[in-house]
Amino acid sequence: MPLSGMAIAFKASTSACTAQQLWGHPTRDQCQYGFTHLNERKSRKGSAALHARAVSGKLDLDFGDPSWKQKYQEDWDRRFSLPHITDVFDLEPRLTTFSLKKNSPLGASDASSPDKWNGYVNKDDRALLKVINYASNTSAGAECIDPDCSWVEHWVHRAGPRKEIYYEPEEVKAAIVTCGGLCPGLNDVIRQIVFTLEIYGVKNIVGIQFGYRGFFEKGLKEMPLSRDVVENINLAGGSFLGVSRGGAKTSEIVDSIQARRIDMLFVIGGNGSHAGANAIHEECRKRKLKVSVVAVPKTIDNDILFMDKTFGFDTAVEEAQRAINSAYIEARSAYHGVGLVKLMGRSTGFIAMHASLSSGQIDVCLIPEVSFTLDGEHGVLSHLEHLLETKGFCVVCVAEGAGQDLLQKSNATDASGNVILSDFGVHMQQKIKKHFKDIGVLADVKYIDPTYMVRACRANASDAILCTVLGQNAVHGAFAGFSGITSGICNTHYAFLPITEVITTPKHVNPNSRMWHRCLTSTGQPDFH
Numbered sequence: 001m002p003l004s005g006m007a008i009a010f011k012a013s014t015s016a017c018t019a020q021q022l023w024g025h026p027t028r029d030q031c032q033y034g035f036t037h038l039n040e041r042k043s044r045k046g047s048a049a050l051h052a053r054a055v056s057g058k059l060d061l062d063f064g065d066p067s068w069k070q071k072y073q074e075d076w077d078r079r080f081s082l083p084h085i086t087d088v089f090d091l092e093p094r095l096t097t098f099s100l101k102k103n104s105p106l107g108a109s110d111a112s113s114p115d116k117w118n119g120y121v122n123k124d125d126r127a128l129l130k131v132i133n134y135a136s137n138t139s140a141g142a143e144c145i146d147p148d149c150s151w152v153e154h155w156v157h158r159a160g161p162r163k164e165i166y167y168e169p170e171e172v173k174a175a176i177v178t179c180g181g182l183c184p185g186l187n188d189v190i191r192q193i194v195f196t197l198e199i200y201g202v203k204n205i206v207g208i209q210f211g212y213r214g215f216f217e218k219g220l221k222e223m224p225l226s227r228d229v230v231e232n233i234n235l236a237g238g239s240f241l242g243v244s245r246g247g248a249k250t251s252e253i254v255d256s257i258q259a260r261r262i263d264m265l266f267v268i269g270g271n272g273s274h275a276g277a278n279a280i281h282e283e284c285r286k287r288k289l290k291v292s293v294v295a296v297p298k299t300i301d302n303d304i305l306f307m308d309k310t311f312g313f314d315t316a317v318e319e320a321q322r323a324i325n326s327a328y329i330e331a332r333s334a335y336h337g338v339g340l341v342k343l344m345g346r347s348t349g350f351i352a353m354h355a356s357l358s359s360g361q362i363d364v365c366l367i368p369e370v371s372f373t374l375d376g377e378h379g380v381l382s383h384l385e386h387l388l389e390t391k392g393f394c395v396v397c398v399a400e401g402a403g404q405d406l407l408q409k410s411n412a413t414d415a416s417g418n419v420i421l422s423d424f425g426v427h428m429q430q431k432i433k434k435h436f437k438d439i440g441v442l443a444d445v446k447y448i449d450p451t452y453m454v455r456a457c458r459a460n461a462s463d464a465i466l467c468t469v470l471g472q473n474a475v476h477g478a479f480a481g482f483s484g485i486t487s488g489i490c491n492t493h494y495a496f497l498p499i500t501e502v503i504t505t506p507k508h509v510n511p512n513s514r515m516w517h518r519c520l521t522s523t524g525q526p527d528f529h
């Protein structure tokens with residue numbers, strides 16, 4: 001039943017559990033290292049009962065209750081249900097205009113013909129987020145909910161094109177914005193969003209320049225986008241639209257969305273941009289604007305919850321390896337050479353860990369999630385001494401956010417409110433130089449900081465594919481009527497998730513994960529305590 005003009009009727013109230021309520025949940029510290037975090041509490045009868053704390057912000061489980069698992073899963077399903085424009089508007093969908101069958105497209109002209117092409121994702125299709133059944137909570141990397149570490153299903157919604165859509169493509173104005181720091185693959189995502197929108201039949205596509213700023217800063221004009229315009233933008237790094245930090249004025253942004261008559265907004269960005277996208281989505285709902293806000297997670301830091309990886313991360317690791325290799329060559333070729341490389345990752349050590357693992361040339365990898373001491377018998381410096389003595393050289397990789405407890409804290413923040421960190425790379429370089437000078441041992445320290453080189457490059461093949469899929473899925477999500485969602489890869493499957501769930505806290509390296517253990521096995525570094 002095609003719906004011409006898509007008349008809009010508002011619903012009296014939104015669903016019982018609104019995204020606003022979810023957004024109000026307290027930060028879940030357990031998300032850092034798993035889904036849950038157990039704390040022990042005395043029950044009224046005096047026996048010790050284990051309760052899962054804050055699994056859903058409010059859920060308090062009693063594992064003595066035989067239905068705890070059902071309650072947990074119901075809560076999970078509620079949290080991961082996708083906000084939809086029909087939560088606010090009474091709307092009937094129409095058959096999609098997206099078909100890859102060139103001679104028999106679905107849609108008004110062909111609505112009655114049976115569609116034999118199984119190219120659509122059913123609204124109830126889901127993917128399992130976790131597949132390991134941990135036999136014990138002492139298993140490596142175990143993420144347990146109850147003391148027995150019972151198997152619990154965590155489902156997320158499968159991404160992809162739906163057979164029914166909630167927008168008339170010819171009437172749609174779609175906007176794309178890229179926010180935060182640069183990341184390899186931004187242009188690939190922009191390009192695929194434009195391509196896919198055009199396949200649906202959208203004619204009015206614009207780019208918003210320089211992040212959220214483009215919505216309100218005078219002089220920043222919308223950029224008309226089409227296949228012709230974006231055809232080759234993936235051949236270069238950076239963002240064709242420009243990026244920026246700061247300027248999070250939600251009401252002004254939504255005023256601008258309203259004035260420009262934007263129906264779909266695609267936000268490509270990291271944690272901060274996602275928080276912004278969700279605020280825009282909420283404000284649009286409040287103003288009863290039929291706008292789908294769909295995000296695509298971007299960050300070389302790979303710190304977005306539930307995602308296997310974010311686009312740009314693979315490329316960043318590959319580039320980082322080049323810096324590590326140079327540091328290795330310098331250190332290897334010098335008498336008592338010490339190569340030191342600082343890699344991005346303000347609160348997470350994913351790039352440092354993966355680049356250390358992939359290069360195989362690192363002796364010491366230091367990340368924010370794992371504390372260490374520099375001085376003393378068990379400190380990093382004494383280990384470097386040992387390495388110079390035994391193998392004659394060494395290579396150290398540090399993540400930007402590592403060792404912040406050893407440095408003077410600064411209260412400075414960037415335009416987006418992110419804390420500006422003290423430079424641990426420079427500190428480490430000075431400490432190494434001073435240490436070897438003090439003990440009278442020659443050390444030739446070569447420090448490499450490839451920070452911006454790592455993220456200003458073009459996406460590699462694997463990231464280019466990821467960007468392609470995520471960009472396409474973002475458009476499918478918007479046409480399917482979702483808003484306040486993001487598109488990601490979760491446990492090897494492409495999924496839609498509510499933004500509220502992915503921004504509760506940044507994802508971190510789990511020091512008890514097999515991956516970190518593999519990194520330690522590879523570097524051979526001891527505990528620095």
Ligand SMILES: Nc1ncnc2c1ncn2[C@@H]1O[C@H](COP(=O)(O)OP(=O)(O)O)[C@@H](O)[C@H]1O
Pocket residue numbers: 179180181211212213244245246247248269270271272273274275276277279298299415416418
């Ligand atoms: N909590 C928030 N609510 C609304 N907007 C935000 C929030 N945090 C950041 N932003 C905005 O999102 C944009 C990108 O944020 P930033 O932290 O710089 O990058 P990233 O999205 O990569 O994490 C900026 O314009 C910033 O003002």
Ligand SMILES: O=P(O)(O)OC[C@H]1O[C@](O)(COP(=O)(O)O)[C@@H](O)[C@@H]1O
Pocket residue numbers: 179180181182270271298299300301344345346400414455
């Ligand atoms: O110097 P800039 O542009 O503020 O960027 C530095 C930051 O960018 C990052 O890559 C993170 O960027 P995002 O927040 O955009 O994902 C951090 O690792 C680093 O601290």
Ligand SMILES: [Mg+2]
Pocket residue numbers: 180270271272418
């Ligand atoms: Mg960020």
